Amino acid sequence: MVHEFKKIGVAAAVAGALAASGAAQALTLGEPGGALLVPHVVYDSAAQFNTMVGVTTGDFVPSGQYGTVSGEGKGCEGGLKQLHWYFFSQKSVHLADGTIKVSCNDFARLDWGYIITNPNRPFPSLNGVTGYLVISSNDTRTDNTPSNYTLYGSSYLIQGNWASEAFIPVLPLRDSVDSSVDEVKYAGNIPKQVNPLSAGMPLAGQANKAARFSLRYFLGDAGLEGSTRWVLWFPDNSGDTHGNGKINRAAVPVDIYDADEVAISTTVKLPDELNVIKASEVDGTVNDPTAHAITEITGMTPAKNTGFALFQLADTSNTATGSQYSRAGVAFSLVGIGGANATQVQTDLAHERGIISAP
Amino acid sequence: MGRWLIFFTFFAIGASLAQEAPRTPSSSLADVKALLPTPGVIHVLVDDVTGDGQSDLVFTSHNNNQILIYRNNTLRRFENAKPYDIAGFHPNDTILLPGNPKRYLINAEGDGALKVVKAESEGGLSLVSERPQPAPRSSTPFFWPGWNLSLAIAPYFGKTLTLLRSFNPENGEAQEVYSLAVGNEPKQVRLADLNNDGIEELVLAARLTNEVWVIDYPGADKAPVPRRLWSFDKGWPRHVLPFDIDHNGTIDLLVPMAVQQDIAVLLNDGKGVFSEGRSISYPGRSGIHVMTAGQDQDGTRYLLAGGVYSLVLYREAKDKPASFETVQLPLASWPNWLELKDIDGDGWLDAVAAMQSAVSSFIIYGPLWDNFSKLAVDKNAQQ
Numbered sequence: 001m002v003h004e005f006k007k008i009g010v011a012a013a014v015a016g017a018l019a020a021s022g023a024a025q026a027l028t029l030g031e032p033g034g035a036l037l038v039p040h041v042v043y044d045s046a047a048q049f050n051t052m053v054g055v056t057t058g059d060f061v062p063s064g065q066y067g068t069v070s071g072e073g074k075g076c077e078g079g080l081k082q083l084h085w086y087f088f089s090q091k092s093v094h095l096a097d098g099t100i101k102v103s104c105n106d107f108a109r110l111d112w113g114y115i116i117t118n119p120n121r122p123f124p125s126l127n128g129v130t131g132y133l134v135i136s137s138n139d140t141r142t143d144n145t146p147s148n149y150t151l152y153g154s155s156y157l158i159q160g161n162w163a164s165e166a167f168i169p170v171l172p173l174r175d176s177v178d179s180s181v182d183e184v185k186y187a188g189n190i191p192k193q194v195n196p197l198s199a200g201m202p203l204a205g206q207a208n209k210a211a212r213f214s215l216r217y218f219l220g221d222a223g224l225e226g227s228t229r230w231v232l233w234f235p236d237n238s239g240d241t242h243g244n245g246k247i248n249r250a251a252v253p254v255d256i257y258d259a260d261e262v263a264i265s266t267t268v269k270l271p272d273e274l275n276v277i278k279a280s281e282v283d284g285t286v287n288d289p290t291a292h293a294i295t296e297i298t299g300m301t302p303a304k305n306t307g308f309a310l311f312q313l314a315d316t317s318n319t320a321t322g323s324q325y326s327r328a329g330v331a332f333s334l335v336g337i338g339g340a341n342a343t344q345v346q347t348d349l350a351h352e353r354g355i356i357s358a359p
Numbered sequence: 360m361g362r363w364l365i366f367f368t369f370f371a372i373g374a375s376l377a378q379e380a381p382r383t384p385s386s387s388l389a390d391v392k393a394l395l396p397t398p399g400v401i402h403v404l405v406d407d408v409t410g411d412g413q414s415d416l417v418f419t420s421h422n423n424n425q426i427l428i429y430r431n432n433t434l435r436r437f438e439n440a441k442p443y444d445i446a447g448f449h450p451n452d453t454i455l456l457p458g459n460p461k462r463y464l465i466n467a468e469g470d471g472a473l474k475v476v477k478a479e480s481e482g483g484l485s486l487v488s489e490r491p492q493p494a495p496r497s498s499t500p501f502f503w504p505g506w507n508l509s510l511a512i513a514p515y516f517g518k519t520l521t522l523l524r525s526f527n528p529e530n531g532e533a534q535e536v537y538s539l540a541v542g543n544e545p546k547q548v549r550l551a552d553l554n555n556d557g558i559e560e561l562v563l564a565a566r567l568t569n570e571v572w573v574i575d576y577p578g579a580d581k582a583p584v585p586r587r588l589w590s591f592d593k594g595w596p597r598h599v600l601p602f603d604i605d606h607n608g609t610i611d612l613l614v615p616m617a618v619q620q621d622i623a624v625l626l627n628d629g630k631g632v633f634s635e636g637r638s639i640s641y642p643g644r645s646g647i648h649v650m651t652a653g654q655d656q657d658g659t660r661y662l663l664a665g666g667v668y669s670l671v672l673y674r675e676a677k678d679k680p681a682s683f684e685t686v687q688l689p690l691a692s693w694p695n696w697l698e699l700k701d702i703d704g705d706g707w708l709d710a711v712a713a714m715q716s717a718v719s720s721f722i723i724y725g726p727l728w729d730n731f732s733k734l735a736v737d738k739n740a741q742q
Binding site for chain 2: 258260262265284289290
């Protein structure tokens with residue numbers, strides 16, 4: 001069953017309190033969640049991409065220590081349980097879902113390539129489709145029951161014939177009953193609003209503010225092959241309504257810095273909830289400062305075609321402000337290096353610089 | 360040991376540059392364009408450094424921490440460039456200060472200083488004075504009644520413009536220092552008498568807040584107070600250029616946008632009250648990184664704008680004021696600074712581009728429209 005999947009903001013008291021206090025919040029990884037967001041998932045047999053997702057089901061945590069867990073997170077007690085995974089396109093269209101059997105202190109492996117090619121229940125149309133996964137309790141699909149699990153996610157992007165294994169950050173989510181602290185809201189038993197407020201990179205949550213962060217790039221040169229994809233997952237597609245305004249990310253202004261602090265401005269399109277951008281296609285990323293990577297070291301190779309992109313991402317055009325409009329997401333670079341196709345890929349998380357007055 | 364390594368580094372860079380002679384792209388276009396090897400430069404100053412009556416070119420290499428001087432000894436023949444390391448780490452614009460004796464000012468960002476230098480007869484640059492200044496990006500000299508030579512200093516980043524009242528280049532001292540909040544990321548200050556009172560105002564763009572600001576002469580003994588002249592919805596204005604676009608004898612403002620393919624036009628009613636006119640489109644990619652304007656000996660008015668991979672010459676139509684036709688040249692990189700000056704003394708404006716990355720900076724000689732047009736159809740001459 002395929003649904004149009006359109007998101008609007010989800011409120012969360014935890015992040016709302018953070019925003020209200022002005023406290024900084026960075027990406028939080030390693031903590032448990034009642035649900036999980038895997039923001040970048042792809043299997044492409046032609047390009048030799050696959051994604052491995054691991055879900056560890058913990059037994060319990062002390063109550064109240066993790067905002068993304070309901071109570072002690074002991075939902076796995078009592079024998080066999082079921083989790084549910086949901087796969088969405090970059091525009092957040094629900095494309096597939098299924099269940100996972102788990103018990104306490106269990107580990108479940110989702111080989112995304114196998115799920116797509118499984119002869120018993122294949123999803124051939126998903127071959128080559130980039131999207132994201134949400135994983136939660138099978139019992140919370142009506143939003144009347146919280147996901148009372150202690151879930152930990154591990155995910156890796158595989159390229160080539162196991163040529164590289166790049167870390168994909170998995171964000172814990174609070175999946176409670178439909179309320180102000182629910183980061184996963186459902187409609188028709190499918191998540192319709194996902195908003196990692198507790199663990200994600202916060203957006204501004206109010207008009208005239210912007211989230212400032214940078215993403216690294218390395219494109220290589222004649223001596224060393226390189227490539228970079230920027231992955232940006234934020235709630236809403238460009239054009240969606242939020243509050244009393246519309247999200248507009250048709251031409252997001254950015255500054256592209258070289259390795260010697262010289263910047264040039266350009267724009268990037270972020271049309272979707274999940275955006276994957278080739279840095280080589282962004283103006284200014286091909287550069288040659290000609291200077292030394294470290295000037296004190298004679299003969300060190302100049303840092304060509306490398307630097308970072310500085311984003312100042314305005315949240316929305318809406319003027320309705322307050323914690324109920326807060327959202328958060330995640331961004332990172334997939335940096336390929338070496339080899340003919342730069343297939344050895346590693347992950348570099350976005351560098352967060354806080355919420356500022358909108359530029 | 361470390362000092363020797365640094366010395367060797369500069370020496371090696373200098374030696375490699377000195378071996379690269381200026382060149383023309385092809386024999387057929389020798390009179391059109393001259394390539395000047397530069398190691399990625401952020402600014403160029405056109406000035407007669409040697410005092411021989413010829414315009415020399417002073418490039419500042421932010422990346423390689425150098426001042427690079429191309430001396431023009433005979434018509435259109437430049438000596439091999441000589442680099443100087445007096446500017447310190449990551450220097451920005453180098454400008455000529457008005458007055459005598461002749462002094463230059465380096466916005467020495469990495470050293471956190473303004474450095475006043477002079478040209479030595481044997482060709483080098485020597486330090487005259489130095490004063491602390493947090494990360495200066497550009498400085499603009501100006502005079503107001505009761506203010507001797509003063510400086511408006513834009514920062515590399517931040518929100519504060521600094522005014523140094525009555526700055527003495529010989530000792531680096533100033534009578535008064537004003538720190539003024541002017542939006543987010545104030546850019547280079549330009550001078551223009553916007554209200555026709557005979558006193559030039561300071562005008563500048565604040566890029567990240569999409570604003571144009573003005574600082575009026577405050578009176579003899581009052582502190583200057585910035586005022587916001589204009590706010591745009593978006594676009595990231597990187598420059599403000601005073602230019603009488605409608606030929607009515609008052610100075611209007613051109614505001615090239617860094618992330619829009621537009622030059623905004625602010626029309627002056629003659630009393631300093633502005634309204635937004637029809638913008639001028641930019642045919643290059645992304646937006647405009649740097650821009651300048653000039654008027655040639657035949658009265659033709661030009662705009663020269665550059666951005667990623669493009670340099671665009673605008674020529675105002677003689678029979679249709681404020682209407683421009685364009686010639687666009689492809690570039691391998693982008694210019695960080697542009698000048699329209701008569702470099703070879705033939706009376707025609709020439710265009711100088713200080714280029715980012717290890718592609719050569721260049722001069723395109725006048726008559727500009729003819730020569731830009733030749734280059735536009737000669738693929739071999741393009742970079």
